[in-house]
Amino acid sequence: MFQRILVVFENEKVCNDSLTYTRELALRMDSDITLLMLVEMAFMDRSYIGSKRSAITHIEEQMRKLLSKITGRFLKEGIVISTALRIGHPAEEFLKFLAEKPPFQALIWGSSANLPEIGRFPQNHWIRKVAGNLECPLLTVSSKEQLESPQE
Amino acid sequence: MQNGVKSTFDSYSKLKRVKRRLGPITLQKPAMRQDRQNDRGKNSSHIFVVDDDKIALKNLRRILEKDIHTVSTFSNPLRALKKLEEKHCDLIITDLKMPYLDGISLLNKVKLLNPSIEVILITGYASLDGAINATRQGAFFYLSKPFTPDKMLALVRQALKQKLLKEDSAALQEKNPRSAGTYPVIIGKSPKIVQVEEAIRQIAPSGSNVLITGESGTGKELAARAIHYQSHRAEGPFVAFNCGAFSEELIANEIFGHEKEAFTGATSRKQGLLEVANSGTVFLDEIGDMPVSMQIKLLRVIQEREFLRVGGTRPISLDVRIIAATGKDLKAAMREGVFRQDLYFRLNVVNVIMPRLSERKQDIPLLAYYMLEKFLRRMNKNITAISRDALALLENYTFPGNVRELENIIERAVAVCQGNTIKVSDLPPDLASLELYSYQRPDSALLSLEELEQDYIRHILKISGGARTQAAEILGIDRVSLWRKIKKYNLE
Numbered sequence: 342m343f344q345r346i347l348v349v350f351e352n353e354k355v356c357n358d359s360l361t362y363t364r365e366l367a368l369r370m371d372s373d374i375t376l377l378m379l380v381e382m383a384f385m386d387r388s389y390i391g392s393k394r395s396a397i398t399h400i401e402e403q404m405r406k407l408l409s410k411i412t413g414r415f416l417k418e419g420i421v422i423s424t425a426l427r428i429g430h431p432a433e434e435f436l437k438f439l440a441e442k443p444p445f446q447a448l449i450w451g452s453s454a455n456l457p458e459i460g461r462f463p464q465n466h467w468i469r470k471v472a473g474n475l476e477c478p479l480l481t482v483s484s485k486e487q488l489e490s491p492q493e
Numbered sequence: 494m495q496n497g498v499k500s501t502f503d504s505y506s507k508l509k510r511v512k513r514r515l516g517p518i519t520l521q522k523p524a525m526r527q528d529r530q531n532d533r534g535k536n537s538s539h540i541f542v543v544d545d546d547k548i549a550l551k552n553l554r555r556i557l558e559k560d561i562h563t564v565s566t567f568s569n570p571l572r573a574l575k576k577l578e579e580k581h582c583d584l585i586i587t588d589l590k591m592p593y594l595d596g597i598s599l600l601n602k603v604k605l606l607n608p609s610i611e612v613i614l615i616t617g618y619a620s621l622d623g624a625i626n627a628t629r630q631g632a633f634f635y636l637s638k639p640f641t642p643d644k645m646l647a648l649v650r651q652a653l654k655q656k657l658l659k660e661d662s663a664a665l666q667e668k669n670p671r672s673a674g675t676y677p678v679i680i681g682k683s684p685k686i687v688q689v690e691e692a693i694r695q696i697a698p699s700g701s702n703v704l705i706t707g708e709s710g711t712g713k714e715l716a717a718r719a720i721h722y723q724s725h726r727a728e729g730p731f732v733a734f735n736c737g738a739f740s741e742e743l744i745a746n747e748i749f750g751h752e753k754e755a756f757t758g759a760t761s762r763k764q765g766l767l768e769v770a771n772s773g774t775v776f777l778d779e780i781g782d783m784p785v786s787m788q789i790k791l792l793r794v795i796q797e798r799e800f801l802r803v804g805g806t807r808p809i810s811l812d813v814r815i816i817a818a819t820g821k822d823l824k825a826a827m828r829e830g831v832f833r834q835d836l837y838f839r840l841n842v843v844n845v846i847m848p849r850l851s852e853r854k855q856d857i858p859l860l861a862y863y864m865l866e867k868f869l870r871r872m873n874k875n876i877t878a879i880s881r882d883a884l885a886l887l888e889n890y891t892f893p894g895n896v897r898e899l900e901n902i903i904e905r906a907v908a909v910c911q912g913n914t915i916k917v918s919d920l921p922p923d924l925a926s927l928e929l930y931s932y933q934r935p936d937s938a939l940l941s942l943e944e945l946e947q948d949y950i951r952h953i954l955k956i957s958g959g960a961r962t963q964a965a966e967i968l969g970i971d972r973v974s975l976w977r978k979i980k981k982y983n984l985e
């Protein structure tokens with residue numbers, strides 16, 4: 342049966358270990374990969390969209406370049422890969438994306454080794470809010486060396 | 494153990510007589526020892542005999558060696574089990590009542606270790622209940638004392654033939670994974686998996702529809718096969734279909750089949766899955782991805798026990814058991830209106846929940862060795878163990894791909910392993926160098942849409958600092974709806 346892994350990135354941040362892990366996991370699960378880049382942008386007032394048009398075009402171009410650089414690594418291994426870009430409120434776009442697509446068997450956080458934190462309230466980052474409640478496990482990776490010698 | 498080759502030599506002339514009487518097993522006069530050994534490799538089998546009665550053991554050995562089998566005898570069943578780990582064995586003949594471990598328990602353990610080994614149970618107390626129980630658990634035959642040597646040998650030959658047949662069908666299965674036929678064994682000793690096995694045993698004979706829920710790779714299809722093989726439909730076909738992998742028209746076509754010229758391109762009549770599976774079991778994987786229009790049709794089939802081919806007018810009557818599986822939360826899908834409630838209740842007569850591998854970590858070593866065994870048979874390597882470090886690494890890994898992922902890891906390890914032990918270096922590099930953290934719901938239940946909505950609204954309210962107009966805007970609903978939801982979920 343065919344499997345699907347989703348890698349989620351936020352604001353252009355790409356963590357190398359996550360990609361390594363994703364590649365290995367995809368080979369082990371015989372799965373396709375989807376890369377989802379979420380770029381945060383507030384559309385509180387719909388009239389704003391017009392003025393943000395050029396900013397969006399710019400982001401789209403940047404992201405396309407970045408994503409195509411990443412996909413090369415997977416294509417080399419013969420892994421089927423697709424990419425998606427969503428601009429807006431990340432949690433909302435993320436959940437919408439999951440709802441639209443057929444189910445994934447694993448989600449991987451691709452922007453950092455651990456889930457990001459906001460200031461003194463780590464639980465405030467959007468991904469942490471939804472992390473434990475998704476259709477399948479959300480995974481983060483960090484290298485073991487890093488863990489053995491904790492932050493100074 | 495006595496040397497089988499030697500004993501065969503000794504009794505050669507006697508054996509030829511026996512052969513003639515017993516039927517068409519080819520046997521040539523041994524020109525050289527070498528040749529004989531080759532010959533033995535083809536014709537003789539390794540049989541374990543287990544009985545606490547030493548005299549009975551001796552008698553059985555004598556009978557069996559007539560048929561040029563290699564025989565190992567055990568007066569202690571636990572010893573026999575232990576020996577199974579290192580010695581090849583085709584057939585076990587065991588007494589029913591023994592100290593330490595009775596015949597049925599031995600049978601169960603053997604089947605768990607290697608389902609292809611056949612078992613013959615012998616008993617002094619021919620109780621019918623016991624016999625039925627034993628065949629259900631995969632015993633080959635039940636022989637009551639006293640018996641004649643001929644009767645025993647005939648039974649042994651029958652059992653060995655059965656084993657060959659099974660192996661052939663397994664080989665076929667390799668080539669054609671869609672066809673049914675492999676004997677499903679669910680490996681594991683953890684309470685969660687034992688519970689699943691128990692549930693399967695109970696519901697299998699009933700014939701009712703079953704819904705199996707669980708993440709991908711947890712063994713949903715395996716469980717479905719187990720149910721099929723333990724039901725009275727075992728002789729009938731088992732047909733699996735993934736509803737998530739096809740478009741709507743294709744699904745209808747695959748499930749119901751079509752009449753000739755039902756649509757452009759339909760040049761001949763095609764039997765659908767339901768028809769192929771008649772008198773057997775249909776396994777519908779990813780049922781949550783079945784389009785609503787198809788759900789209605791499926792419901793009708795279940796209710797009326799007949800169906801039409803695409804473009805057909807004559808109803809075809811149907812006798813199948815439907816086992817559906819899903820990784821999605823169907824209750825949430827129902828609330829959302831993408832899964833029909835009536836169908837849900839029809840399918841979910843019984844629910845089997847497959848645990849994640851991470852919820853039954855104690856099964857990882859057992860599964861790892863089971864998979865190792867499986868791939869060794871295919872890859873022709875001489876690996877005997879998995880190193881302690883490698884096992885520890887596996888035990889501490891989260892396995893988002895569940896048993897399927899473990900299976901693939903072991904397959905790769907066997908492929909790259911150079912020595913006779915699988916080491917850490919044979920495992921995927923990220924397993925060793927990366928620490929994995931998994932955010933999962935602790936209770937393993939899937940979150941309902943309602944719960945998700947509740948969490949999300951709470952979150953949006955927080956980031957918008959309680960400004961409801963803004964929150965409503967982000968959520969894409971009007972203020973009144975938001976207000977209602979706040980009331981409903983008590984989010985003030």
Ligand SMILES: Nc1ncnc2c1ncn2[C@@H]1O[C@H](COP(=O)(O)OP(=O)(O)O)[C@@H](O)[C@H]1O
Nearest residue numbers: 678679680708709710711712713714715896897
């Ligand atoms: N308990 C188990 N014992 C032995 N093999 C298992 C077990 N669970 C899963 N497997 C194996 O793992 C693989 C994936 O199982 P499968 O039934 O296809 O999972 P699912 O249908 O849930 O995706 C199969 O090769 C299956 O034989």
